[in-house]
Amino acid sequence: MKIPFSKKERTPFEVLSFISAIAVFSIIFLIFFALLIESFPAMKAFGFKFLIGLKWDPVRDIYGALPQIFGTLTTSFLAILIAFPVGILTAFFLTEISPSYLSRPISIGVELLSAVPSIIYGMWGLFVFAPIISRRLIIPIKNKFPNSPLFEGPPMGIGILTASIILAIMILPLIVSICREILLLIPDKVRESAYAMGATKAEVSFKILFPYAKKGIIGSAFLAIGRALGETMAVTFIIGNQHNITTSLISPSSTIASTLANELSEAVTKLHTSSLIFLGLVLFFLSITVISLSRYLIYSVEKNSGSRK
């Protein structure tokens, strides 16, 4: 509904609200331009080579971001690989299988999991989870496959694998809550007609509901990847912070966010600061791309289900 009112009687209240709206709208562009301007020195010094350079060396003032970009993409990819199946099955449990007295407390629990701050995951991951992973998972695997390139190096428990698992735990609530909402949007008629044909719960879930909600579910996965890409504190605690590209899942690595967290407040040279901000700009682009994609997918589901009701 559009409410007509004359243009003459603009109150200060209305003007203030319009100004706030413009301010809020422009924040995202301000972020982009500020990062762009501050990263000019690094762009001038390294150009495109910044993105494919293998060496990140503050001592000699040479910066290449490939190790961090690699670390960011690998950890996020592994995290979604773990969290996606777990998340979607949990959502199926909440909407299709569980009795209502169980689904409420479990969804509240999952919600609380998302309220736990990143730094607490970091503490827990570093002091509790990493030693367990090292003892129960990495050492047994290393004993079984001593020469596997995926498990090369000392089993310290910190590194890509542990960071990815923690990330997976952190993005799980996001996947569960969006998938759950999307599954609840599907009209009950769809389920009932399938059950009437004698389908089992598994068949209804995978052959009927999953294809029906596919776009939204994939959208939720992208949203979760977007969250994982920029996750900072937990990863900084656990990843080990070494700028190298490795095939080993248990060796320390670094991500864009962890590099920023570790180095920016101590950066001395102008070029170092600028390179770090350039790194931030890369992260900004990565997450904006992924998030826009996910918004598009989730929107189109909500629109469709709206017209079908």
Added chain:
Amino acid sequence: MNKRHSILRRIYDYTFKTFATFFAFLAIFILGAILYEVLKRGSGAINFSFFFHLPKPPGEAGGGIANAIVGSFIVTFIASMIGIPIGVMSGIYSAEFGRGTSFSRYLKFSTEILSSVPSIVIGLFVYAVIVVPMKSFSTIAGALALSIITIPLIHGVTEEMLLMVPNTLREAGLALGVSYPFVVRKICLKSAKIGVITGILTAIARISGETAPLLFTSLNSPFFNFSLLKPMPTANVTIFNYAMSPYDDWRQIAWGASFLITVAILLLTILSRILFKRVKNG
């Protein structure tokens, strides 16, 4: 359909149900494991000096994080003072004055993107526009970074709550001859109040847990600070610094601070849930 086929189908179904149930309970188990460790290790670190003393150099027994606790309150408070009015006002614009315009559609998209921008990038932005020109880490920089995180959240919830206010209420107000802005202020906002407060509480809970944007905006300090323009200690950054240190005393304090933050955030979250229930039930 033969019998073997039907057995296979049933096995498939049971496997599905078992895994789904297992994963759902696994998520709860992980939550429990995290809370248990934080409560167990953290409660041991909490005592009188934890709350009321300044940090001591490593090696000396005792010491607390009084300055960081106060600092966290100050930074969160200033951030809310900046973020709440801006977020609420722009939310009012998209739901009321600008409803249906194409600008409000762009606004919606831009706030949704902003809400998913990594918090460390927002910290980086504030670093570039405040810390670099002022040549100093400062309280206000940290507060500004946190306020930018709250704005899209508060904007979104305000808009949503105002859209839930039925149009008949607006029409009733207008029919009495009062101006539209007055209707928005006195009728729409009033009936959306609890929902908006819920959103604000959620946003405050969210920023109380944020560390990344504070690392290079407000930094840290071993002393009390009440100046807007000097580095400000916060509990979150203290956890990061202490946990990464090799001293057991400091790690112990980091667990104590983790305990404090977790409890605060859980309380805020539960409070906002209770309020939200009241909204839903009318």
